[in-house]
Amino acid sequence: MLKLENVSYLVSEKDNDKDILKNINLDFLKGKIYVITGPNGSGKSTLVKLIMGILSPTEGKIVFNDKDITNLKINERAGLGIAYAFQQPVTFKGLKVKDLLNIASNKENDFNTLCDYLSKVGLCAKGYINRPLDDKLSGGELKRIELAMVLARNALVNIFDEPEAGIDLWSFENLTKVFKELKSTTIIVSHQTKILEIADTVILLKEGKVEKIGSNSEVKPLLHLEMCGKLRGENG
Amino acid sequence: MDKIDKSLLEKVSSLHEIKLGAFNIRKNGEVLERKTSGEIDIVPKKDKPGIDIIIKPNVQNKAVHIPVIITAGGLNDLVYNDFYVGENSFVTIVAGCGIHNTSNIDSVHNGIHSFHLGKNSHIKYIERHVGEGKGKGGKILNPTTKIYQKENSIMEIETLQLGGVTSSVRKTYARLGENAQLNVQENILTEDKETATTLFKVTLEGKNSKVEVVSHSVAKGKSYQEFKSDLIGKAECFGHVECDGILLDNARIVSVPMIDAINSDASLVHEAAIGKIAGDELIKLMTLGLSEEEAEDVIIKGFLMG
Ligand SMILES: Nc1ncnc2c1ncn2[C@@H]1O[C@H](COP(=O)(O)OP(=O)(O)OP(=O)(O)O)[C@@H](O)[C@H]1O
Numbered sequence A: 001m002l003k004l005e006n007v008s009y010l011v012s013e014k015d016n017d018k019d020i021l022k023n024i025n026l027d028f029l030k031g032k033i034y035v036i037t038g039p040n041g042s043g044k045s046t047l048v049k050l051i052m053g054i055l056s057p058t059e060g061k062i063v064f065n066d067k068d069i070t071n072l073k074i075n076e077r078a079g080l081g082i083a084y085a086f087q088q089p090v091t092f093k094g095l096k097v098k099d100l101l102n103i104a105s106n107k108e109n110d111f112n113t114l115c116d117y118l119s120k121v122g123l124c125a126k127g128y129i130n131r132p133l134d135d136k137l138s139g140g141e142l143k144r145i146e147l148a149m150v151l152a153r154n155a156l157v158n159i160f161d162e163p164e165a166g167i168d169l170w171s172f173e174n175l176t177k178v179f180k181e182l183k184s185t186t187i188i189v190s191h192q193t194k195i196l197e198i199a200d201t202v203i204l205l206k207e208g209k210v211e212k213i214g215s216n217s218e219v220k221p222l223l224h225l226e227m228c229g230k231l232r233g234e235n236g
Numbered sequence B: 001m002d003k004i005d006k007s008l009l010e011k012v013s014s015l016h017e018i019k020l021g022a023f024n025i026r027k028n029g030e031v032l033e034r035k036t037s038g039e040i041d042i043v044p045k046k047d048k049p050g051i052d053i054i055i056k057p058n059v060q061n062k063a064v065h066i067p068v069i070i071t072a073g074g075l076n077d078l079v080y081n082d083f084y085v086g087e088n089s090f091v092t093i094v095a096g097c098g099i100h101n102t103s104n105i106d107s108v109h110n111g112i113h114s115f116h117l118g119k120n121s122h123i124k125y126i127e128r129h130v131g132e133g134k135g136k137g138g139k140i141l142n143p144t145t146k147i148y149q150k151e152n153s154i155m156e157i158e159t160l161q162l163g164g165v166t167s168s169v170r171k172t173y174a175r176l177g178e179n180a181q182l183n184v185q186e187n188i189l190t191e192d193k194e195t196a197t198t199l200f201k202v203t204l205e206g207k208n209s210k211v212e213v214v215s216h217s218v219a220k221g222k223s224y225q226e227f228k229s230d231l232i233g234k235a236e237c238f239g240h241v242e243c244d245g246i247l248l249d250n251a252r253i254v255s256v257p258m259i260d261a262i263n264s265d266a267s268l269v270h271e272a273a274i275g276k277i278a279g280d281e282l283i284k285l286m287t288l289g290l291s292e293e294e295a296e297d298v299i300i301k302g303f304l305m306g
């Protein structure tokens, strides 16, 4: 349902151009869970930003349900049913958690509905709906509210960039349950084995290229190699 | 009272849930209605236009409304309102001025307020400024507020001016005694060619006195805003000023800090951040389905009203 065709993202720097992503071809199927993994700086966030339209590819095409969306704006893609949870949640001056959940779900929600959204991510609505979404909230709280906003959109494609970061272990189990229950096409950027385990397909990125696509058990050995390789490198 | 009067009054003095103790409505330089109570007296001044509002000691959770409306063009209104707040009293004061000017001549309101807060008293002062009417005549508002706070008193000020006011010069002077606290939240939007100037001069005289000023301003079109604050710490005290501005179009906001810690135990801070709407806030709201313009509106509304 969502296809990346020959997608590249290149930034121009003073002397030379830098390939952040090079010739990416991916086909995300309806209802499946994809986990994108790979070392820091391999281009995972860049890739999902291209899908949401936060960045535009310098080459290639993005197709969603047979429609070329490469030149659509972020909100137009949101309107078609793509939702995205930021790696670093955005904070506001003056907007409350409730306001953002209402915007996300595109309706005025009553207390019980807001409660449903928040309890899915392990927060009790009472304490949160009227709080400003600002940096007085803890990192973990912000991350959970970020997830709740995406869940409130009820989208066809849900993208989560490192959703587990800052979330404690207990809630982590529930989180994987939430992902499994989603009926959407789900794309999760993650380093966590527990999340890799729920993937139908794991995509391993390395230096801006797809190194390997396959089931978790197929990609896992490569992840270990990756680590060993690094360790060997470090030891000289 | 006609329709315009009523709508202006509602905008500057929207009814509060707190029990009304007294009120004084001024229209086009004249008193329109007045009510006093045993606890809160309103006495017209003899030597100049204006009133003395005398709040007895120990008055609990009452409200005083003193709105001003101007619907005539070419009027230059000057009024002195002096508040005397008795010890231990807690009162909400809703003031503000609405100008509806359809003429081509400026209408001006100069409101000079003073607040004398007794020991342990607590005032919540809500001030709204509204300008409207399509005439070329300016809607000009110049409020001056002088605050004298005795020990342990608390003064909270909420100022709201959301466009339509051609020019405003807002001056606030305060002197704080021991343990006195002053909190100011100022929210100002200017558009077109409007100008708005704010000046705070706060002298922290008493030990452990504390002032906190948060100014949120949004400037659109070719409007211009200036924010000056001057904190003087004469004792071990705490002062914090935060001036946050969002610029749109070709507008300008200038923030001028002055800090004088005469006593070396005074802790005074002025923070200012002025710039465009944060890109990540826009992007976040767009991922939630809002267009760029809608996202801007939501951010500005939250910033000014949140
Ligand atoms: N505008 C830019 N200019 C130059 N380099 C950039 C730019 N944006 C991203 N990069 C670089 O591109 C690479 C990929 O970044 P990206 O954020 O996609 O990595 P990531 O895989 O998500 O990493 P992490 O696991 O740390 O989140 C990084 O090396 C980053 O420094």
Ligand SMILES: [Mg+2]
Residues within 6 Å of the ligand: A044, A045, A046, A087, A161
């Ligand atoms: Mg990343």
